[in-house]
Amino acid sequence: MAGKTLYDKLWDDHLVAITDDGDALLYIDRHLVHEVTSPQAFEGLRLASRRPWRIDANLATPDHNVPSSVEERVAGVDGIVDPVSKLQVVTLDDNCEEFGIEEFKINDARQGIVHVVGPEQGATLPGMTVVCGDSHTATHGALGAIAHGIGTSEVEHVLATQCLRQRKMKNMLVNVDGELRPGVTAKDIVLAVIGKIGTAGGNGCAIEFGGSTIRKLSMEGRMTICNMAIEAGARVGMVAVDETTLKYVEGRPYAPTGENWEKAVAYWKTLRSDDDAVFDKVVELDAQDILPQVTWGTSPEMVASIDDTVPGPDDFAEPVRKAACERALQYMGLKAGQRIRDIQLDRIFIGSCTNSRIEDLRAAADVVKGRKIASSIKEALVVPGSGLVKRQAEAEGLDKIFIEAGMKWREPSCSMCLAMNSDKLGAGEHCASTSNRNFEGRQGFGGRTHLVSPAMAAAAAVAGHFVDVNELVGGAQ
Amino acid sequence: MKPFTQMKGLVAPMDRANVDTDMIIPKQFLKSIKRSGFGPNLFDELRYLDEGQPGQDCSNRPLNKDFPLNFPRYQGASVLLARENFGCGSSREHAPWALEDYGFRCIIAPSYADIFFNNCFKNGVLPIALDADIVDRLFQEMYASEGYQLEIDLEAQIITTPSGEVIAFEVESGRKHCLLNGLDDIGITLQQADAIRAYEEKRRKEAPWLFSRSA
Numbered sequence: 001m002a003g004k005t006l007y008d009k010l011w012d013d014h015l016v017a018i019t020d021d022g023d024a025l026l027y028i029d030r031h032l033v034h035e036v037t038s039p040q041a042f043e044g045l046r047l048a049s050r051r052p053w054r055i056d057a058n059l060a061t062p063d064h065n066v067p068s069s070v071e072e073r074v075a076g077v078d079g080i081v082d083p084v085s086k087l088q089v090v091t092l093d094d095n096c097e098e099f100g101i102e103e104f105k106i107n108d109a110r111q112g113i114v115h116v117v118g119p120e121q122g123a124t125l126p127g128m129t130v131v132c133g134d135s136h137t138a139t140h141g142a143l144g145a146i147a148h149g150i151g152t153s154e155v156e157h158v159l160a161t162q163c164l165r166q167r168k169m170k171n172m173l174v175n176v177d178g179e180l181r182p183g184v185t186a187k188d189i190v191l192a193v194i195g196k197i198g199t200a201g202g203n204g205c206a207i208e209f210g211g212s213t214i215r216k217l218s219m220e221g222r223m224t225i226c227n228m229a230i231e232a233g234a235r236v237g238m239v240a241v242d243e244t245t246l247k248y249v250e251g252r253p254y255a256p257t258g259e260n261w262e263k264a265v266a267y268w269k270t271l272r273s274d275d276d277a278v279f280d281k282v283v284e285l286d287a288q289d290i291l292p293q294v295t296w297g298t299s300p301e302m303v304a305s306i307d308d309t310v311p312g313p314d315d316f317a318e319p320v321r322k323a324a325c326e327r328a329l330q331y332m333g334l335k336a337g338q339r340i341r342d343i344q345l346d347r348i349f350i351g352s353c354t355n356s357r358i359e360d361l362r363a364a365a366d367v368v369k370g371r372k373i374a375s376s377i378k379e380a381l382v383v384p385g386s387g388l389v390k391r392q393a394e395a396e397g398l399d400k401i402f403i404e405a406g407m408k409w410r411e412p413s414c415s416m417c418l419a420m421n422s423d424k425l426g427a428g429e430h431c432a433s434t435s436n437r438n439f440e441g442r443q444g445f446g447g448r449t450h451l452v453s454p455a456m457a458a459a460a461a462v463a464g465h466f467v468d469v470n471e472l473v474g475g476a477q
Numbered sequence: 478m479k480p481f482t483q484m485k486g487l488v489a490p491m492d493r494a495n496v497d498t499d500m501i502i503p504k505q506f507l508k509s510i511k512r513s514g515f516g517p518n519l520f521d522e523l524r525y526l527d528e529g530q531p532g533q534d535c536s537n538r539p540l541n542k543d544f545p546l547n548f549p550r551y552q553g554a555s556v557l558l559a560r561e562n563f564g565c566g567s568s569r570e571h572a573p574w575a576l577e578d579y580g581f582r583c584i585i586a587p588s589y590a591d592i593f594f595n596n597c598f599k600n601g602v603l604p605i606a607l608d609a610d611i612v613d614r615l616f617q618e619m620y621a622s623e624g625y626q627l628e629i630d631l632e633a634q635i636i637t638t639p640s641g642e643v644i645a646f647e648v649e650s651g652r653k654h655c656l657l658n659g660l661d662d663i664g665i666t667l668q669q670a671d672a673i674r675a676y677e678e679k680r681r682k683e684a685p686w687l688f689s690r691s692a
């Protein structure tokens with residue numbers, strides 16, 4: 001019999017039962033809760049007079065509706081100007097209070113984007129099943145966990161039963177091998193993967209990212225990659241456990257200690273695909289082929305290298321893709337054949353659950369240090385992913401570097417990733433963004449998003465247009 | 478979820494085809510953080526003369542006197558008689574939430590939109606599909622006699638009219654079981670509570686760190 005993949009192992013370890021209709025009942029170790037997708041789930045519990053099955057498996061924090069501006073934040077929840085946003089945050093507070101769920105409230109230092117907070121606290125651990133009413137839950141798979149987003153009715157189901165009814169996904173392996181070029185980061189890798197396999201490439205699959213390049217990445221880099229598995233069509237992205245994982249987890253507030261730590265490590269070390277495991281799909285990438293990436297269109301697969309030009313409808317064979325290209329160019333206000341470096345930018349956004357961790361901020365600060373952002377840039381926002389990331393960055397003086405360069409240093413939240421608080425793009429504005437979705441209107445009505453790495457966003461802020469980060473910072477890693 | 482076994486209730490008409498989910502509950506009410514309390518806004522655009530806003534007190538709003546649900550004779554109705562393709566449009570569960578919150582436990586129509594049909598069962602509302610000519614006859618009988626009530630017996634899968642006529646209806650056995658016992662997906666999963674507990678017991682031994690916060 002063939003060996004097991006990492007996904008197979010984790011699946012088997014969490015299988016409670018197979019139901020009559022062939023669904024699996026999968027046990028959920030960690031349920032992360034935020035304010036947008038939970039209110040009706042809690043309401044459902046109340047209406048049915050149910051209680052959460054296991055209260056300590058849940059952890060909550062508000063992120064989407066939380067304002068990023070210091071002025072709005074000082075007054076806490078009361079300071080939230082938009083009444084709909086405020087009500088959602090207040091409702092989360094009330095629900096957590098009523099059901100006894102631990103919550104990092106708005107101005108708690110531990111508050112932040114739920115996908116930054118989970119790993120940072122050790123609340124998401126290797127070997128866990130992790131779910132949250134948010135599609136970027138795949139992030140937590142970087143630790144060697146099954147992690148994915150769920151809908152509101154499933155949020156209620158997990159709260160009430162600690163289980164999810166599921167069908168097993170297929171196994172897909174994305175192997176990236178070789179040495180990365182200077183200035184190329186985890187974000188560029190995942191954008192290149194999506195460019196190669198398309199946004200439907202991972203449909204129905206759990207993607208394991210492997211290969212020597214991935215092994216060499218830090219945990220934060222791995223999180224960036226798993227975060228965008230969903231943009232490659234896969235609900236689950238994961239990386240096998242290794243020494244890097246164990247070092248990252250050790251000493252975090254929710255991580256096991258003492259005897260439990262030893263036991264856990266022994267188990268976690270088994271969390272890798274067997275050498276003879278069989279994957280349904282395998283994709284190989286050579287790290288040397290990856291240059292800094294920039295998306296030019298309205299889907300993450302519409303991506304090019306910094307040295308490329310914007311493609312045109314004629315570059316695509318299938319009619320559907322031709323039409324999509326045409327529409328995207330029109331929306332983005334770009335011309336086929338235009339050089340990526342000639343795209344002028346209006347705003348810069350460094351943040352989101354993809355790229356708002358300390359290493360991301362360091363990479364951006366490295367580029368802007370001692371420089372000023374271009375006068376044509378209306379605003380450059382830097383939004384740390386959590387209160388603790390913010391604190392760490394300030395301890396390292398990164399906030400000063402950003403502010404001196406002319407950027408804005410904000411409070412932790414999802415911010416302009418989806419424009420649910422007041423950080424938005426104006427119609428027609430181009431933004432170099434470290435987030436994960438470049439859909440029409442995602443960052444504000446009529447806004448034009450270009451997805452890039454933090455270093456590339458910082459370089460674009462300085463230049464006012466896209467530029468190879470290596471031209472600013474010689475040999476930056 | 479409330480179990481559905483037998484009921485006897487006043488019948489009200491929604492006498493038009495292709496009633497969509499926006500008509501059942503207009504989109505401005507979807508921003509709500511609740512799933513209850515949609516009853517006053519059921520068929521909002523048809524029921525009231527002004528434009529409804531979320532969170533508004535509906536008791537003082539101007540009523541559309543021509544809309545049947547506002548007729549005195551239909552007050553307290555719990556069975557909705559409707560036409561073809563009832564509930565088409567979006568997949569939002571707000572539509573059955575609103576019907577249920579208003580007080581409808583049963584809908585009778587010739588056909589339904591798929592997702593709406595499923596969502597009804599998840600929310601304790603029984604949608605019955607009958608031949609169009611039978612539905613038509615029920616409409617006529619209802620219009621002819623004020624206080625027209627129907628008796629619905631899910632177990633026996635029959636509707637009894639005031640004249641004593643018995644009409645049989647179909648319902649898929651799994652769904653019938655859930656409705657009769659008030660089981661939603663969660664209810665069904667909770668029937669396996671012992672298996673979940675047994676799993677937890679085993680896991681607690683194998684992987685104790687998952688159950689103890691060490692901070």
Ligand code: SF4
Nearest residue numbers: 136352353414417418
């Ligand atoms: S940062 Fe963006 S993608 Fe991530 S959870 Fe928030 S809104 Fe979603």
